[in-house]
Amino acid sequence: MQIFFLVFLIVTTSIGHCYAHNSTLQSAKQYSYIDRDHSLKEDVGHLSIVFGLSVSIYFATQWKTIKNTGSTQKYKDNFGRVTFDKDEPIWNFLAHPYVGSQMYLFYRARGYSKHESLKMALIQSSLFEFLIENYTERPSIQDLYKTPILGAMLGYGLEKLSLYFLNSDNSLAKILGHAMNPSTLFWFYEGKVSIIPQITNYREGRVDLTFQF
Amino acid sequence: MKLLALILILITTIPRVQAHPSPATPKKKYFRKLSKDERRSTRRTHFQRYLLKAAPGIGATRISAFSHQNTGPALALSTHAGRMIGTVEFNLSSFLNAFHFTGMELEAKDTHIYGARGTFTSVAVGPTFLIPLPYSFRNLWTPYLLGGPLYAMETFKFSSANVDNNSFNKNHKITYTGPGLVLGFGLKELGKEIELKKYIEFIYKGIFAKKYSIVGGREIEVETLETINSRKHIEEHSFLLSMGIYFF
Numbered sequence: 001m002q003i004f005f006l007v008f009l010i011v012t013t014s015i016g017h018c019y020a021h022n023s024t025l026q027s028a029k030q031y032s033y034i035d036r037d038h039s040l041k042e043d044v045g046h047l048s049i050v051f052g053l054s055v056s057i058y059f060a061t062q063w064k065t066i067k068n069t070g071s072t073q074k075y076k077d078n079f080g081r082v083t084f085d086k087d088e089p090i091w092n093f094l095a096h097p098y099v100g101s102q103m104y105l106f107y108r109a110r111g112y113s114k115h116e117s118l119k120m121a122l123i124q125s126s127l128f129e130f131l132i133e134n135y136t137e138r139p140s141i142q143d144l145y146k147t148p149i150l151g152a153m154l155g156y157g158l159e160k161l162s163l164y165f166l167n168s169d170n171s172l173a174k175i176l177g178h179a180m181n182p183s184t185l186f187w188f189y190e191g192k193v194s195i196i197p198q199i200t201n202y203r204e205g206r207v208d209l210t211f212q213f
Numbered sequence: 214m215k216l217l218a219l220i221l222i223l224i225t226t227i228p229r230v231q232a233h234p235s236p237a238t239p240k241k242k243y244f245r246k247l248s249k250d251e252r253r254s255t256r257r258t259h260f261q262r263y264l265l266k267a268a269p270g271i272g273a274t275r276i277s278a279f280s281h282q283n284t285g286p287a288l289a290l291s292t293h294a295g296r297m298i299g300t301v302e303f304n305l306s307s308f309l310n311a312f313h314f315t316g317m318e319l320e321a322k323d324t325h326i327y328g329a330r331g332t333f334t335s336v337a338v339g340p341t342f343l344i345p346l347p348y349s350f351r352n353l354w355t356p357y358l359l360g361g362p363l364y365a366m367e368t369f370k371f372s373s374a375n376v377d378n379n380s381f382n383k384n385h386k387i388t389y390t391g392p393g394l395v396l397g398f399g400l401k402e403l404g405k406e407i408e409l410k411k412y413i414e415f416i417y418k419g420i421f422a423k424k425y426s427i428v429g430g431r432e433i434e435v436e437t438l439e440t441i442n443s444r445k446h447i448e449e450h451s452f453l454l455s456m457g458i459y460f461f
Contacts, residue, residue, distance in 0.1 A: 084336070084366035084388070084390055086368070086386070086388055086426065086428040089334070092336075114265075114460075114461045115263035115264075115265070115461060118263070118265060118294065119263075141338055141364070141366075142336065142338075145305070145307055145338050146307070148294075149265070149292055149294045149305075149307070150292065152265055152294070152460070153265065153267055153292070153460055156265075156460045156461075
């Protein structure tokens with residue numbers, strides 16, 4: 001009886017051990033957001049990059065308006081004065097919040113927390129309205145408020161939905177996830193995590209996490 | 214014999230059940246005052262925390278213009294971003310509501326507009342504060358009061374209108390700007406984490422606008438044609454019920 005019990009024990013532990021060695025799973029790339037602290041130098045750097053990009057896009061798309069309605073006198077007159085713009089709702093409730101959401105997602109991709117991303121987007125849109133768009137029109141209250149605030153709300157939703165799609169096995173969903181949240185495609189995205197699950201023996205498991213910076 | 218055994222079992226069981234009654238459950242209070250410790254703990258948890266929240270809502274809007282009044286059901290969206298210091302929230306808020314008007318009467322420069330139909334949208338922005346009251350409702354919700362000044366823009370977009378002369382184009386919009394205020398009360402969920410916490414609020418929004426602009430163009434390019442001071446205030450009184458969440 002004792003010999004039978006001993007043989008049974010050896011057989012079961014060996015099977016467990018073999019199973020453990022064969023069950024090392026393949027590593028998987030996971031998309032996530034990792035919040036970290038940033039130095040002032042980093043903040044200024046990020047603001048400069050996005051500011052430069054916004055100015056380039058503004059000049060490329062609004063050149064005609066800048067040429068026809070902009071002037072240095074207008075810049076002086078408009079400086080520091082805000083007004084309600086009379087734009088169509090499609091701009092104030094769709095276009096500007098979308099731009100704001102992408103700004104928010106850029107900062108999230110660079111490791112800023114949710115409220116820090118909102119703060120940076122708020123500074124960003126204020127800089128643009130007061131220093132650049134001022135040349136052609138007065139800074140708009142709706143743009144100053146809705147670009148970062150509605151943008152952060154939209155960005156919050158896009159972040160959750162895109163992560164759900166990006167972490168799925170469906171390639172079409174992955175494409176959709178990247179389209180919603182383009183910041184995840186670029187080198188500056190800090191949230192890509194490699195998860196390597198390993199089962200070392202019958203009763204113990206291990207997960208290796210690798211962060212790419 | 215069996216009957217005797219049954220009686221014996223019953224007799225011995227009943228006193229035992231009575232001797233160990235189920236622990237007395239405290240009487241559930243639907244509305245109670247928060248204790249000092251609870252208040253201190255909430256203040257400590259939420260001290261200096263940023264927040265962002267939004268709530269869609271429904272309600273009724275009344276516009277009083279000259280001798281005419283127009284009331285209708287309205288759709289609304291309120292958004293708040295700010296900081297919580299202790300339990301008090303200091304927010305930068307925006308209130309948007311829209312409704313369909315019929316038979317509206319307005320003036321635009323020297324033109325009298327009457328029998329107008331179309332959509333009215335009101336966008337108001339301003340600093341608001343929210344003060345939670347030290348009570349709890351069903352141990353889950355806490356009531357609060359909110360208020361603050363607003364600065365608003367109201368837009369009348371016409372689908373049809375009658376004018377007494379041809380100097381006003383019906384395709385133009387009229388926008389009014391002016392100050393106002395918001396007052397309200399509500400209930401928000403209690404808890405340490407505020408992310409995705411729900412809240413429900415009832416607000417009154419009053420706007421008193423006088424300065425108006427005639428705006429041309431309906432597509433991408435819009436142009437302010439003229440800005441004039443009206444003879445009388447255009448008053449907007451909205452009562453809105455909103456339900457929303459804290460994003461963070």
